[in-house]
Amino acid sequence: MADNGDARILNVPSRLKKAASRAGGKSFEEIAAAGDKVVERVSMNYRLVVEGDVQELVSMCQRMRNKPGEIEPMFKGVFRVAHDIKGQAGTFGYPLITRVAGSLTSFIERFNRAGMNPAEHVEAVTALIDVHVNTLQLFVAQDTKGQGGPYEAKLLEGLTGASDRTLAKITDGQA
Amino acid sequence: MSDKYNFSSFSVLIIDDNRFIRAMVVDLCRSFGFRTVMDVEDAPTALSLMRQMPFDFVICDWEMQPLDGHDFVKMIRTAKDSPNRFLPIIMLTGHTEVQRVYEARDAGVTEFLAKPISAKTLLTRFCTVIDKPRPFIQAPGYFGPDRRRRSSADYTGPERRGKQPTAAASNGPVPDGNDLAAWGLSPEEIKSLMGDDA
Numbered sequence: 001m002a003d004n005g006d007a008r009i010l011n012v013p014s015r016l017k018k019a020a021s022r023a024g025g026k027s028f029e030e031i032a033a034a035g036d037k038v039v040e041r042v043s044m045n046y047r048l049v050v051e052g053d054v055q056e057l058v059s060m061c062q063r064m065r066n067k068p069g070e071i072e073p074m075f076k077g078v079f080r081v082a083h084d085i086k087g088q089a090g091t092f093g094y095p096l097i098t099r100v101a102g103s104l105t106s107f108i109e110r111f112n113r114a115g116m117n118p119a120e121h122v123e124a125v126t127a128l129i130d131v132h133v134n135t136l137q138l139f140v141a142q143d144t145k146g147q148g149g150p151y152e153a154k155l156l157e158g159l160t161g162a163s164d165r166t167l168a169k170i171t172d173g174q175a
Numbered sequence: 176m177s178d179k180y181n182f183s184s185f186s187v188l189i190i191d192d193n194r195f196i197r198a199m200v201v202d203l204c205r206s207f208g209f210r211t212v213m214d215v216e217d218a219p220t221a222l223s224l225m226r227q228m229p230f231d232f233v234i235c236d237w238e239m240q241p242l243d244g245h246d247f248v249k250m251i252r253t254a255k256d257s258p259n260r261f262l263p264i265i266m267l268t269g270h271t272e273v274q275r276v277y278e279a280r281d282a283g284v285t286e287f288l289a290k291p292i293s294a295k296t297l298l299t300r301f302c303t304v305i306d307k308p309r310p311f312i313q314a315p316g317y318f319g320p321d322r323r324r325r326s327s328a329d330y331t332g333p334e335r336r337g338k339q340p341t342a343a344a345s346n347g348p349v350p351d352g353n354d355l356a357a358w359g360l361s362p363e364e365i366k367s368l369m370g371d372d373a
Contacts, residue, residue, distance in 0.1 A: 007314035009321070012261050014308040016185075016231065017177075025179030026208070028302065034206040035294025042199045049195050083238055084193050087269025090291030091199075098291060102271070 039091065046092035047143065053085050054136045061129045064122060075118040078129055079108045085136070093145045096152055097136060100159065104132040107163040114171065121170050128166045132159060176306055186211035186229070190221045190247070191236040191267070196290075200234060200267070203297055218242035222250070225258035232301065237268035237275070244268065245282050252283035252318045260318065261311060263304045267292065283319025285309075 060074040060081070067074075082104040089097035107128060111118070118125050135155055138144075144152065187204050189212070191197040197214050204212045213230075215221045217239055225233075233251075237244040248264055251257050266284040268275065279287045286300040309321040 007312050010311040010313060012308075012311055016263075016305045016308065019184045020180045020182065020305045021177065022181040022184065024183065025181035027179055028176065028298065031180060031182075031207050032295045032298050035203050035298060038199065038202045038206045039294055042202065046195075080238065083269050084196070087290030088193075088196055091196075091293070092291075095291070105269075 043092040046088065046094070047140065050085060050089060050094070050097065050136075050140055053081050054133060054140055056081050057129065057133050057136070061126050061133065064118070064126050064129075068119065068122075071119045071122060072117075075108070075125070079105060082108070082132075094139070095146070096144050096148045096156075097139050099156055100132055100135050100139065103156065103159045103163060104129065107132075107167070110163075110167055111170075114167070116170060124166050124170055128162060131162050135159060176302060180302060180305070182208040182301075183210050185209050185231040186213070187232040187234060188221060188224065188230045189214040189234045190216070190218060190239065190244070191234075192216045192239045193236070196236075200297070203294060204234075206294075207298060207301070218244070218247040218250075221247070222258065225262075229259065230262065232263050232265065232304065234265045234267050237266060237270055237279070245278060248279070248282040248284050248319075265297075265300050265304070267297075280322050281317065283317070285320050 057078060060077045063070050064074045064078075082101045085101035086098050086105055089095070089101065111125070138155075139152075187209050189197055189200050189204070191200065191214070194216070197216065201212050201214050211230075213224065215224060218235070219242060221233070221235070235244045235247055239247070242250070244266055248266065251262060251264065252260055263285040264283070265286045265288060266279045267288045267290065268279075269290045271289045276287050285304055288296055288300050309324075311319065312321050
């Protein structure tokens, strides 16, 4: 243990290096290749998973509109599901779906950071969630893999613009 | 990086409330050759399990209930009844903002991996933990792996340890360029932490 100003440095012995060097090991590339096969196999089921996630978003958005007492938990739920989609879709070959979900989580984070209450802006918030959900449904239905082209870029640009406009309207008291 | 890796004596605990991603990470770790791969969906269950058996690695998500990954890491590093304060923890998260990297670093994570992930990026994190073990730092307001991921033998400036900004002090814009050095991370390291080495 060494003292270094206000901090103490603890050199903790690690057994990992020695244990990982045992005979019978494989190269990084061999191990990664085995992992790639796992991702490839799991990817085949992902479309069903994301379809279910998008349906959950639709359902939560409807409940936000129809059940005032559930607005806040549903809003949190929308973030949770969108956050999951954002993290997963790119892993399984759908980076555009990740970007759409990321646009939605970004909107919710900015909304929350501004200290706003979804219950006071249900119409504007659910309309924005709808736009994102519609885009997700489109990309899922078309099984859109890869980065897409100019059309997809335009859609993403539109989502960003819609998020900015919605936040601006809410902040200005127009929504 | 070593020539070969043998994971057959290692155990790993995966904590993620999303069943699908958890199952995939379990399968990935099994394909890497881990002896023991266990998974739970929340941090309290993980803590309970960790008190019953030791693990060599933990992989945890950030967004979890009732205890999120950030608080879980802080608890492991600082709680008096922590099962292992020195445990290597890989934070696997859908959060991709640089600010989150700093927050995770200041909580005491060993490695940070932003989703989307690949077999290569996850394996790289394990190999980094194995090949480049960092000393632990006990300082006012921090206990965890050394947050300085680089060292420069040529550095002759003043010693700033103990004065590095904490997440609580870094809510403003993320610094760029040379300012990042004061945070202990270079732009390349940020990119690497975020999984841009896929």
